[in-house]
Amino acid sequence: MDKELKLTRRKFLQVSAAAGAVAAAGGIELAAHAAPDEEAKKGELKYVRTTCAPNCTGGCGQQACVYNGEIKDIIQASDYEDSEHNPRGCLKGISFSNLIYGPNRMHGPLKRIGAPGEDEFEELSWEDALDQAAAELRRISDTYGPESIACVVQVAGTGHVAKGAISRIATLNGWAMMGGYEMNGDLPMSAPITFGVQSEELETYCWLDAKYIMCFGSNPMQTRIPDAHFLNEARENGAKLLVFDPCFTATASKADEWYSIKPSSDAAVALGFAKVILDEKLYDADFIRKFTDMPILIRSDNQKKLLAADVEGLEVPADMPEYRQAFVAYSKGKPVTVNPEKFDLPMDTQLEGEVTIRLRDGKSVKCRPVFDLLSEMASQWTPEAVEAETDMPASEIPRIAREIATIKPVHIMYGASNYQWYHGDLKGRALSLLVALTGNIGHLGDGFSTYAGQYKMRYKGGAWWNVPELPDKKPAGTSFAYMLDYTLNDYAKNGPRPTMTCPFPKSGIKAWILYCCNAFDQHNIANVLREQVESGQLECVITLDFQKTTTSKYAHFCLPGVSWYEKTELVSTPIHPYAQLMQPAIEPLYDCKPELWIMRELADRVNPGDRKWFYPDLDPDKAAEEVIKLTCETGGIEMEGVTLEKLKQGPVKLHHENPGRKRIPFYEQIQGGQPFPPVSYPMTIDKTAQFVKSGRIEFYKDEDTFIKVGECLPVHKPPFEETEYVLNPAARELYKYTYITRNSIHRVHSTHSNNQMMRELQDDSAKVYLNPDDAAEKGIAAGDLVEVFNDRGKLLAEAVLDPGVRTMTVIFEEGWWSRYTHGTSYNTLLYPWINPVHEVYFVSQMWAPNTSWNECLVDFKKAEI
């Protein structure tokens, strides 16, 4: 049997972890087929290890098989030192070459000459395209101010070199960086509100260490394909998996228990569990005294936290940073200062009852600890009340609550399907309460995780993302909300609401530079954005994407970048602990260019001489290597031991401070005594510590807006009451179906919509998932074309009748380009509700106005076309 070829394959597989193992296939024995392919013998075969880095943030190491300069197939590199992560990758990543070589691949720079949305372009040389784009940007900056030019790069960690280059040009010119987090509705606001962080989640191999796992609106079996096995293995290890989701999902199918709760009712469910834990005194009193704000006294006169500075006889710690506040607790019959930098409250600090405190001004005020107020608020959520509000069976609530309190570690996964609601923050806060009450924070396998919107940078990037040599140069801040001109959020027309803290560009956003962002399909609200191009409000849109997307057709200039098989890049996302390189498997296709090169050339044309800030003498790959070296050297403690040389050998694990091989969120706080929050890169601690001024995990917020809207505590508020029913009271009758846009296994948001293999797997049509009873009522059969509609827009998709879909719920898998939904766009149905608590602070991508994609009511009917 002639199978020598396989030996050569093996050699390649063994060396392939180091990139660029090249061999002339002619020099080795190929399969001794009767007539060996002469061409094959002449060919060059190599395997290149790179990193797949779309906005799933999976960051999966892939190995491309390249023959004669063309990628022939892709398979997971499976070279992670923590071998449980092998193989990382999914059906989309391994078929990514369909996009690289597909019919929508960009060939070179384009200028749109047709109407917006029409596919009419003029091909330009790079020289001409860059000159013209730069002239437009200069004109817009001169006319409206530099802050009217906004750049979007989506997930920072998926490409430090390219995305940093865009941030760098924005820094040099004072343009705005617009947070992708907010655009995507992905900001898990409960995290900054409660913990003072952007997000802190378990790396997925820590799922194995949990013994009790609760998924609320999270569907990792479909949305985290490379990591899903950890949930199955956790169950094999004896963990219990509970899924709380309106619909029976793929994750529910692997769970021990599934509860179909009403959409957006999770806070009431959590409070029902909390009430049992409180009533039965199953909470960890030491933990909550030490690490949370529950002992802190709340004034009955103004609902504010009592300040030590206002209390007679109390001292404020002398060395307290400005972003902190010293509050007051009550111990041994007298008030005590809560030092926000230390967890040193006496363990007998009072958690219950009302006390009277004498103030410095001679007056007295009645106060109660946060814990006492929380207990009172939760007391209304009896099992029966919870069932009535949520459909969670009352009989199960005490048992589950006791399990939460007695089994450790408990891990709660809070999915984007759940937090992309107007009151998403309240639900996250209420669920966080469960892990805080039971001390399930800061240990291996426990905690509260969100896995959407993983924008977090793993290390300092400022040396490249900004220009440290020019400390006065800064990018402007702005909000995506300013682009959404709507009745309830009329920022664009009237400027920001008085409560809004985000800087407002006086002329609005006039130019938009988009990278990894198909906003004109994917974003809330794509039709409004399209209208802004049509009306001329947006005077210049530039996209850097390597494919011709719907957004390209609305762009004024397409300056095409390249895929992650055509350049050198640095990737590190929060889902696993590795820093990895993208390495060029092939030359940039056609006349596409690495984004670093595009930014260098553009910067020099916007402001002559600025080329010097982008390694002007090096080719783009060498320049990228310099950026990576710089980032390794300046990245801080997480980058300890990470070098370009090591990265070229394979994935390098980032440093963490806690003992053991897995990083533990909040370890430094819970086990190291550091105050909350830990740093959220790229922000410095002074920016984020203001979110939790007590230095503790906070369940009581006393900023004026929270008081005004009655959300000091993590209360339950039902959906639609402050949104749809305010906008149109008739919606209560007209639009009774909740419209949830979940993620598909066949797309990463809008990426892979056009992957022909993914299309085949979906019978080449977009689907809407309906409960069979709901469909029958409307006379809809499986496969019928359905129109989902409300006052704002419509969607056309084919019906799938799925009995696991909760009645009165319509499910659409987001991301489809509108060409695949008969020209409709699924997000024209949405409305950009902005919750005022999101305006209390403005720290881009952390605490900022955030859209809520699932807060949407619709009706549907059989389509007539």
Place this chain on the structure above:
Amino acid sequence: MRYCMVIDLDKCIGCQTCAVICKMHHAQPQGTWWNRVFTQGSDYHQSAVGTKDGFKIEYLPVSCQMCDNAPCERVCPTGATYKNEEGMILVDYDRCIGCRTCMAACPYGVRQFNWKDPKKAKEEAGYAYGYPFDVTEKGKRLVYTQDRPAGVVEKCTFCVECMNADGTYDALPACVRACPGKARYFGDLDDPNSEVSRLVSSKQVFRLKEEYGTEPKVYYISSTKSKNVEGPWTEQSWENKTPNTIIP
């Protein structure tokens, strides 16, 4: 040596990565899938079956079952379909005349026919992907080539291109290596110490359509969660599917 595959249905997450890696690696044109993943009893992948008293979503990956008593081999008039020394059923593309008798004989519906020139079909849809080298057995039997001719039947080969002259594998079949759920095992059923033998003897396993006496060498570890819906698998789950879904 008797190679077999074991698929753990508890671990399978229905992601279809196995189907896609197989298609990409083996240069299957549009409409052709050597390996498919079904949701048992469901009309649409990953939608539930059952009633509100109990739902289930359970998958069934189906590719060539590599039968020890393979009906396709017996009916092939030209000897193009044959069983090799390692017990694998392979198709010699040089000998296949495209009569498709094997497709009628196969109870699993896994054999795929090249109606069109696959090379052209791929180039029209995108580009010429797939493992670029020919693989022959015995110096003459062409069991893999990137661009099969129009008019031949093809199917899973247990990644024969990964097998060495002595019958050992230097890289496991692509679907095994790529499975994100780590649900697939591959090895020698004749070796009592192999992982597959251990699994087959220690786990509750079943094979598809055992009643036909085909003696498949793909074993499925039963899901422990199939409490609410009858059977380890249902006919409806994959037999009603058209094997070739072609994008117009």
